[in-house]
Amino acid sequence: SSGINAEWPLRPGGVGVHYRGSTRTTDHGRNCQNWNRDWPHIHGYHSPKYSWAGVGDHTNCRNPDYEGKPWCYTTNLLHRWEYCAIPRCSRDDFEFYKF
Secondary structure, three states: OOOOOOOOOEOOOOOOOOOOOOOOEEOOOOEEOOOOOOOOOOOOOOOOOOHHHOOOOOOOOEOOOOOOOOEEEEOOOOOOEEEEOOOEOOHHHOHHHOO
């Protein structure tokens, strides 16, 4: 076991490249498009080329390009992509940062 809990919030200062949780809505409440589909938005993040990033036949938020935090293409024709509604941990949540 890697010791990583995929549903944990994002670590302080992290961008969620290794996030493997099941969040599939954006900060604005929009649904995410399946990573293996090109509708409604055409993109180049198809697996297996980007399987290292956790994209595939699902609609979960991921961060295959080291953006600010996990994101997804939306199912809304007017909104191509958005960041996802994943909370960020506080440094206070980690013993290491407590003095």
